[in-house]
Amino acid sequence: MACNGSACKSNCYKDEEAGAAEVASCAQLAERTKPGAAEANPIANTLCIKCKVKEAISGYGGIDDGRFCADCFRNNLFGKFRFAVTSNAMIAPTDKVLVAFSGALLLGLSSLSFRLLRVALQFVHDMQHRSLKNFDASRDRSLPVFGVGVVFIDESAASPTPSSELEKAVKDISSIVASLTPPTKELHVVPIEAVYSSESSDGRDKLIKLVNAVSDSTGKEDLLLYLRMLALQKVASEFGYSRIVLGSCISRIARHVISATVKGQGYSLPADIQYVDARWEIPVVLPLRDCFAQEINMLCRLDGLKTSLLSTSPRSGINSLVSSFVQLLQEENPSRESTIVRTAGKLIPFHFNRIPEIVDGKVPLATQRRRKRYNLKSNESVSPESFCYLCNSPLDKSETVDLINLDNFRSSNIVDASCCSSCRFQILPRDTKSLEQFCTLLPQSVVARAKQLSNGNLSFRREQIQDCLLSDSEDET
Template structure:
């Protein structure tokens, strides 16, 4: 209450009332700001954190695989989540000059989410290229072709399943329902690598490997050789795999444990051209959980094919990485990024084509994204079984005229028989592509090296004679 005395009041009563009034006003304004922040946060929580427009992902009955990625993806709307994954795929394609208009790309399809998303994304790129081709007047730029391949591994096991035939039919239906132009679907068995007695020799070869891990690794190489065979016989010049971050993270650890550290840099790059048909890995930066969720959101049909769980070293590492990923969702990406700092080999890039525009475009991309490769001479040779590059120091210690000397230490220990008396029998069971390597020795690698230095060699009329 204010005093009624005349003159200036020295008690400070008015001042106290004014300060109280000011404080109350500040409190009211502050409370309003707090309410606005709370309301804004409530609104933001119900919108995509990227576009700030659409509702975040919501799944009523997610599958177990999709639910694993739902917690992190629930911050995005469906469009932003999908665009993020497709952006990684497209960036890998463009920055590494993986696909040119004149290419024919063979996509390996296992029936699972990773390879299914790979088919969908490469189809989308082709669809956009086809629209541009149809809209152009001169139609000078061709549209690359796509094929899909499935490798039947039932010949390597004793049991066969009628469900496998049904799964193959479902895969055919998936491929046939893709947008035009038509995508051919190829099916081949592991036994196709042999010219005769394929089932017998395949089973005998697998049974001749005593180590469980070595047996799985051998089947993996036979699968790659089968895909290469399909590509070569049908005119494909690129082979696209659905290997993603999760699988490559496991490979980084298993290769380290198996003593394949020298060749590790070659296996985890976007491009691997040591094979006759270069191998592409455009999903290298995508997690399995994300791909599973995308299949659920976009209703991309997958096919369950009977597949054995990894065992031995492969099984232990897979379980270990899965546990790490459950504790920290970024563990798999960290493993691959760390291994990605290794300097790749010269064959970890698309070989130069005869098209000058293609060469210039490829060089510009490599310069733009600071891609660095080992400029030293390529490895003297590759392992006859797993095709890993061999260190020259390892070759100097081995006899290159024997099959043992033409294999890496890992294959010598895991796959080759330890009893030397069984080596001849084992050699007779090898499929044609591997047997040809061991027969001709390092001839192919010497020819490849000669092609690399062809410009520096003197011709017959320039030898000074």
């Protein structure tokens, strides 16, 4: 007995010898998918909207709650990840990708942060494993398989963590990385005070003094975030990685949009919420930017992804207050976070918010294909930017002050003049003596970058007023 294709809405045309049970199942599905069947039969509301066969999962609180079955849910979430990677050229076959874990994660959301990075690592591994299969199956093996590494930044020096918990977290990560093979992935466990490693052996003490020199609680959190990025850049540069993957999702970005606005970072906000951030030496990518925290949590539960949890002390700064505020908004309406991110996404990104398209003076063939596929325009006009030496955020013209008249190149003068208004207000000490002491505690790489940025900002300002300057001959006249 055959299934009637005109009545079966699932398009499962059975063989003539199909059993009566399968035919009955198709008939039931046809009844449940008829127009008006949802009102007559409430069970129709639990069907997956994509496959229309399996029961939809619910209970995780996202905007798609109760819409997809488990398999379609996984495919949908991985599809968001893969589309973000391919459409923004995040990972090329010749790249070496570093997935970054941290021991004292921002806003006290260590559980969420660990899950985000765990899912990011799993998805990167899935892409790498598929590339390896294609490589092995191809005859010419022309496209290499990108490499993957994992780094764990130990921040116990700045955020005290019980040694037993720290050891357990490192053990858990080691177990996770070892299970994701082939290919083999290298694990780097690096203390955050490694930013001082090339200078002296008292890096831990200097780091503690540097953090304690900041009186504002929000400033301490932000300073730790900046030092963490420096540590990640250091590891990536030393071991030859070409991309750094961070676990930022819509939920985290929505909180950053509000907190950055409150802290007066509106000008630099577009730089932090894009898929790609190439202002650093090693570009930073956010492949989970289109995913929600609720979706990440559900995937970890469905697949039993092993995670770890480090206890964090309660925080009382702006970041924590904004996190609680956005969480209340999200509980009232599951689309609030998405609305915040979509609104901020209308801001114009900077030129460094995409992977550099020119390599050795040429545009790679893969980049040309991506431009054609997604109808992208080449980024030919690159406007010069001035950057804060501390947080590396782009500076507005009004913030690049007192650089032309900066005759005394003391560290405190350079630091104060090369800093954004937010860092100047929340991180830098107020009085000159404390500021001088603060500068002596900074890693030498930061001070050197401050001098370099000051010279760059000075040249940029001189170019702006070049038409108003008198030449030597005119001055003599």
